[in-house]
Amino acid sequence: MRIRLEAPDALGADRAEVSGPVPVRRRPATPWPRRPDPPRADRGAARPRAPAKRARRWLRIATLAEWRAQRPTWCPGCGDFAVLASLQRALTATGADPASTVLVGGIGCSGKIAGYIGCYGFHGLHGRALPVATGVKLANRGLTVVAAGGDGDGYGIGLGHFLHTVRRDPDITYIVMDNHVYGLTKGQASPTTDPAPASTPGGAHDRPVHPLLLALASGGTFVAQAFSGNVNHMAAVIERGLRHPGFALVNVFSPCVTYNRVNTYEFYRDHLTYLGDDYVPDDRERAIATVARYNDLVCGVLYEEHGTVSLDRRLLAEGDPPIAAQDLAAARGWERILDRYA
Numbered sequence: 001m002r003i004r005l006e007a008p009d010a011l012g013a014d015r016a017e018v019s020g021p022v023p024v025r026r027r028p029a030t031p032w033p034r035r036p037d038p039p040r041a042d043r044g045a046a047r048p049r050a051p052a053k054r055a056r057r058w059l060r061i062a063t064l065a066e067w068r069a070q071r072p073t074w075c076p077g078c079g080d081f082a083v084l085a086s087l088q089r090a091l092t093a094t095g096a097d098p099a100s101t102v103l104v105g106g107i108g109c110s111g112k113i114a115g116y117i118g119c120y121g122f123h124g125l126h127g128r129a130l131p132v133a134t135g136v137k138l139a140n141r142g143l144t145v146v147a148a149g150g151d152g153d154g155y156g157i158g159l160g161h162f163l164h165t166v167r168r169d170p171d172i173t174y175i176v177m178d179n180h181v182y183g184l185t186k187g188q189a190s191p192t193t194d195p196a197p198a199s200t201p202g203g204a205h206d207r208p209v210h211p212l213l214l215a216l217a218s219g220g221t222f223v224a225q226a227f228s229g230n231v232n233h234m235a236a237v238i239e240r241g242l243r244h245p246g247f248a249l250v251n252v253f254s255p256c257v258t259y260n261r262v263n264t265y266e267f268y269r270d271h272l273t274y275l276g277d278d279y280v281p282d283d284r285e286r287a288i289a290t291v292a293r294y295n296d297l298v299c300g301v302l303y304e305e306h307g308t309v310s311l312d313r314r315l316l317a318e319g320d321p322p323i324a325a326q327d328l329a330a331a332r333g334w335e336r337i338l339d340r341y342a
């Protein structure tokens with residue numbers, strides 16, 4: 001669990017003070033001298049505050065409530081509510097800091113999640129969540145970076161970015177709310193819509209893409225699937241994705257209750273298989289065979305590669321200050337180089 005320690009300098013100084021023989025005290029040691037009680041006449045008056053706030057030790061972990069923001073405007077029953085709740089739970093469980101977390105949303109009903117979670121958010125262009133998230137991570141790799149959007153956003157207009165991000169393997173968790181339709185634009189067929197029975201008038205005529213197989217075939221280092229009807233399972237899968245030190249795909253079957261009358265909660269309850277404890281996700285070929293055997297309808301962590309070295313670790317030297325913290329004035333040399341090509 002990552003624990004944020006506030007005032008680390010003060011903590012270090014405090015530690016230095018107590019090294020060596022430790023005197024026996026009758027009351028717990030405080031890092032500042034105890035103030036004498038005020039004279040009787042002054043009782044009730046405001047006492048001076050302890051001066052050493054900066055010297056206090058804090059073990060600070062954000063609560064679930066701190067991850068909440070605006071009230072979602074999704075239709076009642078939309079599967080995206082469960083994704084939001086699971087992500088909030090998973091972030092709380094990892095001890096992530098809302099002030100150091102960025103969620104880059106896609107465009108669609110699902111992409112609005114960026115405004116519903118209590119951390120930094122970015123709502124940009126349709127299909128471009130992953131390049132933006134990669135840029136955020138490279139600019140400051142101390143951040144926890146999550147990208148989230150829909151099946152249209154990620155596997156349609158954004159498919160090229162999806163495949164290239166999988167093979168680049170930045171330390172990002174990518175959650176796709178896969179409802180098999182373009183929800184925001186009123187239910188047209190998406191890249192994952194089944195050809196028959198179709199959820200749009202006239203039906204979808206193309207064969208669907210298989211996101212998990214695409215990710216596994218492109219070298220994905222963490223590939224998982226979850227369902228909005230099972231929040232406990234989804235939160236655990238997302239938490240594992242957040243802890244994975246590379247690109248983690250979590251595809252979520254997240255029913256659109258307004259426009260998709262085929263891929264409903266009941267449909268998934270009847271057709272989904274959950275991986276058991278005996279499934280070890282360390283074999284890419286086994287993962288591909290498992291997804292194919294269940295025709296995509298399988299939930300759990302299918303593949304996880306240990307020891308992966310993410311894009312940010314490959315590109316940036318250990319100890320380099322984040323680009324976001326660098327003195328841009330000192331980098332003026334770039335302007336001279338660019339001027340040569342102007």
Ligand SMILES: Cc1ncc(C[n+]2csc(CCOP(=O)(O)OP(=O)(O)O)c2C)c(N)n1
Nearest residue numbers: 107108109110126150151152153182183184
């Ligand atoms: C470049 C561009 N093309 C098309 C659109 C219109 N558009 C907005 S959302 C969307 C589809 C969203 O579907 P999906 O990503 O599955 O999200 P959902 O609404 O289902 O959660 C489309 C086509 C757009 N905003 N920008």
Ligand code: SF4
Nearest residue numbers: 075078109183256257
């Ligand atoms: S239209 Fe569908 S995806 Fe969009 S909020 Fe409503 S139920 Fe959710």
Ligand SMILES: [Mg+2]
Nearest residue numbers: 150151181183
């Ligand atoms: Mg969709």
